[in-house]
Amino acid sequence: MKSTLKSLLQKTTLASTVSLLCATPFAAHAQEADNTLLTDRIIIKYKESAKVGRAAIMARETVEKVSHRAGHKMRHLRRMATGAQVMRLEGRKNKAELNAIVSRLKQDPDVEYAEPDLIMRAMATPNDPSYLNQWHYFESTGGLNLPNAWDVTQGEGAVVAVLDTGYRPHPDLIGNILPGYDMISDTFISVDGDGRDSDATDPGDWYENNACQIPDPRYWEADSSWHGTHVAGTIAAVGNNNMGVTGVAYKAKVVPVRVLGRCGGYTSDITDGIVWAAGGNVSGVPTNANPAQVLNMSLGSPSAASCSISYQNAISTARNLGATVVVAAGNAGAVANHPPGNCPGVINVAATNRSGGLSSYSNYGSAITVSAPGGQQSFLNDPNGILSTHNNGSRNPGSDSYFYNQGTSMAAPHVAGAAALLYSVDPNLTPDEVESILTSTARSACNGCGAGIVDAAAAVAVADGGDNGGGGGDGNGNGDGVSWTETNLSGSWRSRQDFTIEVAAGTSSLNVQMYGGEGDADLYVGHSNASQWECISRESSNNESCTISNPQTGTWDITVYGYRSYTGATLEAETVP
Structure with missing residues (x-):
C-alpha cells in the first residue's frame, strides 16, 4: 500500500503542481524579519480572584473561550507548579503572531499574565577568549556550524589519532592528549637522536638548505613547523578552560602518532602508524591501548601518483578495525591525485576560505570527498587563516603560543573533529556510515569541492537519530508520545524526501510542521494504508503545518x-496521547 501512496503522489497530487510550475513563473515570496516559527505553546496565569478554577480551565467551554479571545484554536496541556496553565496552539507561530496572541489574552481582566512557552537550548559555546577569532567554527558562510552541534555533544568518549610531527605539551591541549608513539625509524628524520619509542613529543622539524636533497624551493630551508600541535589543537584543544582556543571536538581525546620529522616521513613509517593507531599489530611496538575511531593525516605526496599498495593495505586494515581515515587533499592547486588522499576508503578533504569558496592553493576535483575551512592568508599569521595551538620556537621548542595557519592540513582536522562528534553520539558507526553522514549533510560549495562544506550540526543531528531530545505526550517530558526532528533539510525543484512516524492506539493528535531556511517546500502527511493524503500544506515558503486529530493507528x-x-x-x- 505504501508504494500505492507514493505513486499517487507522483502521478496525481503533484502532477498538477508540476504543470503549474511549468506554466507560471516563480513569484518572489516576501520574508518577514520575524518569520521564524518559535513555539506552539502559551502560558496563561489567571488571577487568584478570578472565578476560574482548575477544573474550569480544562473544561471544553473555557478552552473554547480562550481560543476565541486568542484568535487561534487552543487546547489545554497541563497545569504548572506556579498555578499557570500551558495551552497548545495549532502549529508554531512566529514572533509577530505570538505577540498578537499574548496581547489579546492580556485583554481578559481575569488574566494575570500570558507569555509564549519558548523552547530553550543548551548554550555550549565555549568561554575560551580566542574562540571569537576562530571564524572557521561559527561563521555562517565559511564556518563548520559547530555551536549547534555542541548543544548535543562536544566529543565525549571519542578518540582521534593524529599522524603528524608529534605534539608539544601545550597547556591548552595537553589535557586531551593520550599516550602516543614515535614511529620514525630514521634518526636523520626523527631529529631526536633515536628511533621508534613511546615519546611522541615534537622536538622540531627544521632543516637547513639542501638538507632534504629535494630539487624544490619548498625544501631548501625551513624553521620548525609545529604542525602536529596545530592540527591536534583544531581537533581537540581543551574547551571552556578560559584559555586560548577550543577544538572542534573539545572533549575528545587525541593519540599523537609521530610519523613526520625533518624533511617529512617515509611511507613505511606512516603506514605502520596507520595500523597501530587503529589498534592493529605492528612488530616491535606495543599495542595501542586507546585505538582511535578517527585517523587524521594532514600529509601527502607533493606529486601526483597512484595510491600505493602499502597505503591501501594499511588503510583497509584501519577501516576493518572500525576507524574512519581523514586525509588532506594537498596544496598544489591542481586536480586531486595525490596519495594517500586518492586511496579508496579515505575521506579526502579540500580547503575552503572565509567566503566559502575553494582556497586558491587547494587541490580539487572528483577525488574530493568533502571540504572544510582551511583559510586563505595574504600574509604570515593572517586572521583569515585557521587559529590553533602552536609553539614560537624557530628550531627547538620555545614558548607555547597560538598561530593562524592555512592549508588542506588545516581543513582535514575540522572533518576529523566532526567525525569525532559523530562517534560521540553513536560509537557503533562504521567508516562508511560516517562518510555518508558527512557528505549527505554537507552544504553546497564550489565546483570540485566534493559534497560541500561539512555541516557539523546537521551531521550530528543525523547521527543522533534526528531527535532533538524533546519530550512528547503531556509536554512535560513524562508522556508516552513520540517526537523527532530532522534539521537542515535541502532539496531541488521537484525533489522529495520521505519520512515515517508510528502512531500508537489512543493518540489524540499527530502534529507535523516544517519551518526555517529559504526557498519553498510543501508538506504531505497520510497513513501508509490510505490511498490519499490526509493533509497537504502548500504555503509560499518552508513554513508548513499539518495537524491530524485522533489519527489512525499505525505508520504514517x-x-x-x-x-x-x-x-x-x-x-x-x-x-500526543
Whole structure:
C-alpha cells in the first residue's frame, strides 16, 4: 500500500503542481524579519480572584473561550507548579503572531499574565577568549556550524589519532592528549637522536638548505613547523578552560602518532602508524591501548601518483578495525591525485576560505570527498587563516603560543573533529556510515569541492537519530508520545524526501510542521494504508503545518516536496496521547 501512496503522489497530487510550475513563473515570496516559527505553546496565569478554577480551565467551554479571545484554536496541556496553565496552539507561530496572541489574552481582566512557552537550548559555546577569532567554527558562510552541534555533544568518549610531527605539551591541549608513539625509524628524520619509542613529543622539524636533497624551493630551508600541535589543537584543544582556543571536538581525546620529522616521513613509517593507531599489530611496538575511531593525516605526496599498495593495505586494515581515515587533499592547486588522499576508503578533504569558496592553493576535483575551512592568508599569521595551538620556537621548542595557519592540513582536522562528534553520539558507526553522514549533510560549495562544506550540526543531528531530545505526550517530558526532528533539510525543484512516524492506539493528535531556511517546500502527511493524503500544506515558503486529530493507528508517511529548491528547513513530527 505504501508504494500505492507514493505513486499517487507522483502521478496525481503533484502532477498538477508540476504543470503549474511549468506554466507560471516563480513569484518572489516576501520574508518577514520575524518569520521564524518559535513555539506552539502559551502560558496563561489567571488571577487568584478570578472565578476560574482548575477544573474550569480544562473544561471544553473555557478552552473554547480562550481560543476565541486568542484568535487561534487552543487546547489545554497541563497545569504548572506556579498555578499557570500551558495551552497548545495549532502549529508554531512566529514572533509577530505570538505577540498578537499574548496581547489579546492580556485583554481578559481575569488574566494575570500570558507569555509564549519558548523552547530553550543548551548554550555550549565555549568561554575560551580566542574562540571569537576562530571564524572557521561559527561563521555562517565559511564556518563548520559547530555551536549547534555542541548543544548535543562536544566529543565525549571519542578518540582521534593524529599522524603528524608529534605534539608539544601545550597547556591548552595537553589535557586531551593520550599516550602516543614515535614511529620514525630514521634518526636523520626523527631529529631526536633515536628511533621508534613511546615519546611522541615534537622536538622540531627544521632543516637547513639542501638538507632534504629535494630539487624544490619548498625544501631548501625551513624553521620548525609545529604542525602536529596545530592540527591536534583544531581537533581537540581543551574547551571552556578560559584559555586560548577550543577544538572542534573539545572533549575528545587525541593519540599523537609521530610519523613526520625533518624533511617529512617515509611511507613505511606512516603506514605502520596507520595500523597501530587503529589498534592493529605492528612488530616491535606495543599495542595501542586507546585505538582511535578517527585517523587524521594532514600529509601527502607533493606529486601526483597512484595510491600505493602499502597505503591501501594499511588503510583497509584501519577501516576493518572500525576507524574512519581523514586525509588532506594537498596544496598544489591542481586536480586531486595525490596519495594517500586518492586511496579508496579515505575521506579526502579540500580547503575552503572565509567566503566559502575553494582556497586558491587547494587541490580539487572528483577525488574530493568533502571540504572544510582551511583559510586563505595574504600574509604570515593572517586572521583569515585557521587559529590553533602552536609553539614560537624557530628550531627547538620555545614558548607555547597560538598561530593562524592555512592549508588542506588545516581543513582535514575540522572533518576529523566532526567525525569525532559523530562517534560521540553513536560509537557503533562504521567508516562508511560516517562518510555518508558527512557528505549527505554537507552544504553546497564550489565546483570540485566534493559534497560541500561539512555541516557539523546537521551531521550530528543525523547521527543522533534526528531527535532533538524533546519530550512528547503531556509536554512535560513524562508522556508516552513520540517526537523527532530532522534539521537542515535541502532539496531541488521537484525533489522529495520521505519520512515515517508510528502512531500508537489512543493518540489524540499527530502534529507535523516544517519551518526555517529559504526557498519553498510543501508538506504531505497520510497513513501508509490510505490511498490519499490526509493533509497537504502548500504555503509560499518552508513554513508548513499539518495537524491530524485522533489519527489512525499505525505508520504514517510524511513527504517533503520541493515546490522550488529549498535549503535549511527543519521538520518536526510528534504524537500526543
